[in-house]
Amino acid sequence: MHHSLFLLLVLLLPGTWADPEGSFTVRLLQISTFQNTSSVDTEGLGLLEDIELGALDKRTWNIHFYQPWVRPALPRSDWDTIENMIKIYLQKFSHLINDGASKRDVPYPFVVQCVAGCELYPNRTSRAFAYVGYNGQDFLSYDVDLGKWILYEDTDLARYVQATLQNYTAFSELVQVLFNDTCVDDMELLLQYGKAALARREPPVATVFARAPGPAQLLLVCRVTGFYPRPISVAWLRDGQEVLPGPALTTSAILPNADLTYQLRSVLAVNPGDGHSYTCRIRHCSLGTRSLLIPWGNSKAVLISGLVAALSAGVTVAAIVVLWVWRRRKYQKMEESEPRSSIVSNEA
Incomplete structure (x- = not known):
C-alpha cells in the first residue's frame, strides 16, 4: 500500500x-x-x-x-x-x-x-x-x-x-x-x-516504435524504462538536430515502476514519407558522458514501411504477400518496423 x-x-x-x-x-x-x-x-x-x-x-x-x-x-x-x-x-x-x-x-x-x-x-x-x-x-x-x-x-x-x-x-x-x-x-x-x-544507478532501457492514428500522420514513440535515479533527459533528433519543444512533441511525466525504477514516453508526430531520419536520444547519469541513441530508420522508404506495418491489419492477405515480396527483393536486410536496438554514443 x-x-x-x-x-x-x-x-x-x-x-x-x-x-x-x-x-x-x-x-x-x-x-x-x-x-x-x-x-x-x-x-x-x-x-x-x-x-x-x-x-x-x-x-x-x-x-x-x-x-x-x-x-x-x-x-x-x-x-x-x-x-x-x-x-x-x-x-x-x-x-x-x-x-x-x-x-x-x-x-x-x-x-x-x-x-x-x-x-x-x-x-x-x-x-x-x-x-x-x-x-x-x-x-x-x-x-x-x-x-x-x-x-x-x-x-x-x-x-x-x-x-x-x-x-x-x-x-x-x-x-x-x-x-x-x-x-x-x-x-x-x-x-x-x-x-x-x-549511489544506486540503473541504466535506461529504451525502444522506438510507430503508431499510425491516420493515413496522414505517423507517431514515433520512444519508451524509456528501468532507470534510476529519476533525473533523465529524453530528446528527439531529426537528421541529427534536436527537435525543439512544440505541438508535435509530447513527453509524459516520469512515473515510478513497481521495482522502484522509473519510466516515461516521448511521442513525436511526423508526416509519413517526409524523408528525414529520426533518433531518440537518452542521457542519464548511469551512462556517464555517453548518450543512448535509438534510431528510427534513415529514409523516406523506412517511414513509409513503418506506416504500412501499422496499418497492415486492414490489408488483405494477397496484398500483404505482394508487399512482403517487394520489400524482400528491394530491401533484403531492412529491419521490420519494430522497436530498433539501442546504440550507445560518446556524444556529450
Whole structure:
C-alpha cells in the first residue's frame, strides 16, 4: 500500500520534485481518510530522496523500517522522540480535522494529504516545508521562516483551518523544531549511512516504435524504462538536430515502476514519407558522458514501411504477400518496423 501512497502524494502535492542538483530532501508523507467522526485511516511513509525509509503501522502508529541502515543511523533516543512526536501529532491532527468538519458541516468521507520535511543544500543551508491537501487539491502550506500558514484557496473551510492552526502555537513550535533542527541534523546522519543506496544507478532501457492514428500522420514513440535515479533527459533528433519543444512533441511525466525504477514516453508526430531520419536520444547519469541513441530508420522508404506495418491489419492477405515480396527483393536486410536496438554514443 505504501507504493500507492508514494505515487499519489507525488502527483498531488506541490514542490515534491523541485530539488536542485546536489541537494537532498527528507519527506514525511501522510494520507488520512476520514470515514466519519470516529473512523480515521492514516497511512504514513518516510523518504530520503525517493528511498523509502519506513512506514507507519496504521494500527499502532509505530514505525516499520524498510532499509537496514536506517535504525543504526540515529540513536535510539532520537527514534523514540520521533515516534512519540508522530503519535502526538496524529492524535491532535485527527481531533482538529474532525472538530473543523463538524463546525463547518463538511460531508464525510473526505481525504487529507500532508507532506512535510526539509531540504539540505550543498552549501549546508537548509529549507523546511509543509503542505496540506484536501480531497486531492492544494489546501494550505506552512511558511517556516514567517511561522504562518498560507492559503491556496480562499474558502470558508480553509480560513477556519488556517486560523485554528495559527492559534495552535504548540503545534507551530513543534513544526519549527522538528524541521528546522531535528530534520537537518538527522538527515546528515542518514546521508552517511545510506551512501550506497543513494549511489544506486540503473541504466535506461529504451525502444522506438510507430503508431499510425491516420493515413496522414505517423507517431514515433520512444519508451524509456528501468532507470534510476529519476533525473533523465529524453530528446528527439531529426537528421541529427534536436527537435525543439512544440505541438508535435509530447513527453509524459516520469512515473515510478513497481521495482522502484522509473519510466516515461516521448511521442513525436511526423508526416509519413517526409524523408528525414529520426533518433531518440537518452542521457542519464548511469551512462556517464555517453548518450543512448535509438534510431528510427534513415529514409523516406523506412517511414513509409513503418506506416504500412501499422496499418497492415486492414490489408488483405494477397496484398500483404505482394508487399512482403517487394520489400524482400528491394530491401533484403531492412529491419521490420519494430522497436530498433539501442546504440550507445560518446556524444556529450
